[in-house]
Amino acid sequence: MSETEENSVDRLLEILADEAAFGLGADQEHLLKSIPDDLSPAERDEMMKIAGLTQLSFLKIDAQACQEMPEHLREKILTKADEFFARQLAKSNAGKVVELNEFRTANEAKKLNESQQQAPRSNINTWIGWSVAAALLIALVVNQSDFRGTLETPASSIAQQRVELLNETRDAIQVPWRETADFQGAGIDGDVVWSNSTQQGFLRLAGLPANDPTISQYQLWIVDPDRDANPVDGGVFDVASNDGETIIRIDAKLNVKSPAAFAVTREKPGGVVVSAGPLLIVAAVKS
Amino acid sequence: MTDQSILERISGGDKAAVKDCLDAYGALVWSLARRFLGNVADAEDAVQDIFIAIWSAAGQYDASIASEITFISTIARRRLIDRLRKTGRRPATESLDSEDSAQPQPAVASRLEESAEVAKVARVLESMPPDNREILAMSLYEGYSHSEIAGHMELPLGTVKTRVRRGLMQIREQLQLTDELAQDELR
Numbered sequence: 001m002s003e004t005e006e007n008s009v010d011r012l013l014e015i016l017a018d019e020a021a022f023g024l025g026a027d028q029e030h031l032l033k034s035i036p037d038d039l040s041p042a043e044r045d046e047m048m049k050i051a052g053l054t055q056l057s058f059l060k061i062d063a064q065a066c067q068e069m070p071e072h073l074r075e076k077i078l079t080k081a082d083e084f085f086a087r088q089l090a091k092s093n094a095g096k097v098v099e100l101n102e103f104r105t106a107n108e109a110k111k112l113n114e115s116q117q118q119a120p121r122s123n124i125n126t127w128i129g130w131s132v133a134a135a136l137l138i139a140l141v142v143n144q145s146d147f148r149g150t151l152e153t154p155a156s157s158i159a160q161q162r163v164e165l166l167n168e169t170r171d172a173i174q175v176p177w178r179e180t181a182d183f184q185g186a187g188i189d190g191d192v193v194w195s196n197s198t199q200q201g202f203l204r205l206a207g208l209p210a211n212d213p214t215i216s217q218y219q220l221w222i223v224d225p226d227r228d229a230n231p232v233d234g235g236v237f238d239v240a241s242n243d244g245e246t247i248i249r250i251d252a253k254l255n256v257k258s259p260a261a262f263a264v265t266r267e268k269p270g271g272v273v274v275s276a277g278p279l280l281i282v283a284a285v286k287s
Numbered sequence: 288m289t290d291q292s293i294l295e296r297i298s299g300g301d302k303a304a305v306k307d308c309l310d311a312y313g314a315l316v317w318s319l320a321r322r323f324l325g326n327v328a329d330a331e332d333a334v335q336d337i338f339i340a341i342w343s344a345a346g347q348y349d350a351s352i353a354s355e356i357t358f359i360s361t362i363a364r365r366r367l368i369d370r371l372r373k374t375g376r377r378p379a380t381e382s383l384d385s386e387d388s389a390q391p392q393p394a395v396a397s398r399l400e401e402s403a404e405v406a407k408v409a410r411v412l413e414s415m416p417p418d419n420r421e422i423l424a425m426s427l428y429e430g431y432s433h434s435e436i437a438g439h440m441e442l443p444l445g446t447v448k449t450r451v452r453r454g455l456m457q458i459r460e461q462l463q464l465t466d467e468l469a470q471d472e473l474r
Contacts, residue, residue, distance in 0.1 A: 017451065017456060018452065020427075020455060021426050021427060021451050021452075021455065022368065022371075022432055022433065023368040023369065045361065046459070048364060048365060049357060050408075050455055050458050051364055051427050052357065052361040053357060053458075054412070054423065054427045054455070054458060055323070055360060055364060056315075056319075056360050056399055056402070056408075057405050057409040059315075059322065059399060059428070060409060062322070063396050065318050065322050066315075066395035066396050066399075067314065067317065067318050067321065068313075069313040069314050069317040069334070070317075073317070073335075074313060077313075077335055078309070080338070080339060081305040084339060085305075199344075255347065
């Protein structure tokens with residue numbers, strides 16, 4: 001390693017140590033953008049993990065500080081857990097914003113796992129057909145469960161959370177939607193915000209026609225060629241109105257490593273395991 | 288009985304695992320938050336945020352990479368830092384010391400005793416000069432800013448930053464070293 005490279009690594013470690021100790025200011029966030037791409041999220045998290053372990057070690061020394069959580073706080077958290085699970089399990093209704101965050105029961109998860117392990121490759125259809133910017137053509141093979149979108153009443157908190165993710169997460173990307181050859185003239189506006197380190201993201205959409213969820217639903221796909229040829233199912237969602245903006249939380253059910261694009265299709269109610277497209281809108285990530 | 292970890296059960300949608308998670312880690316997260324934020328009201332808000340974050344991230348937990356306690360403490364730390372940066376370390380509205388009339392929670396201490404990683408870090412801390420250890424404790428455990436520590440210890444700000452960085456890097460190196468030694472022994 002050259003002296004310059006060593007200095008660069010030392011500086012990087014210093015920034016990560018500062019982050020783990022007290023977070024980073026805007027000036028240091030900027031410096032983190034220069035972190036080499038080949039540094040994995042796990043490596044980037046290592047210093048935070050060490051700081052967390054050190055915090056635990058001090059707690060171990062300070063045994064008197066180990067206190068039971070107050071009962072009223074425990075009750076509050078259990079109530080929040082009920083809300084959290086209910087939100088995850090709620091069914092889609094028209095006129096609401098959808099949150100793609102289905103929380104499966106243990107049994108469903110087990111069945112899904114088994115069916116995925118047993119599914120022969122021959123059942124996987126190739127899903128071709130999108131071009132963006134530089135006539136990118138990717139074969140999309142879908143081998144995913146039919147995770148369902150769940151409802152969340154429109155709330156400013158989602159918009160707020162989107163802004164927070166964008167502003168406060170160092171690796172958050174913002175990618176605008178583009179219409180495709182199959183879906184021109186709708187005047188789509190909006191973008192995708194996504195963070196690899198947190199595996200969180202949001203769709204912001206305006207101009208996508210309202211759907212009747214008894215007839216069809218929109219479905220999100222995350223294209224991640226580094227991970228697999230199979231795009232990750234982002235879940236189904238509804239657009240309640242032709243007017244205004246819809247913000248949807250993404251909860252990718254598989255770990256996304258390096259998204260190349262986000263795409264939306266229109267499918268039968270509940271979505272599909274294998275999509276034949278066409279893609280309606282695409283947000284392509286610049287490499 | 289199941290061999291799955293609590294986080295794996297939460298990820299699988301087992302709602303009963305939420306209670307188990309609170310039983311296992313509630314006091315631990317609460318104790319960390321109280322000490323780090325120095326304010327009971329903020330700690331209560333933070334602990335709620337932390338558990339929601341833990342449930343949301345449960346699907347990303349990989350037992351081959353980290354223990355549950357490490358995974359949870361990392362999430363807790365990120366959330367506590369976020370809160371502290373937003374709100375600052377506000378004066379305690381209730382004395383934490385007065386709460387210490389409550390009995391210490393032995394299960395937390397016991398859980399910490401069980402963690403080999405915590406034990407390794409504790410050993411590195413014990414080997415540090417007391418001043419450096421105090422600076423690390425004020426920064427990482429008690430949530431004081433670098434400038435607050437500099438004022439308290441009557442040290443230049445740059446010195447405090449350097450000692451915190453060096454302390455973390457020393458712990459990192461020692462953990463890597465012990466991991467390498469353990470792997471060598473397995474060969």
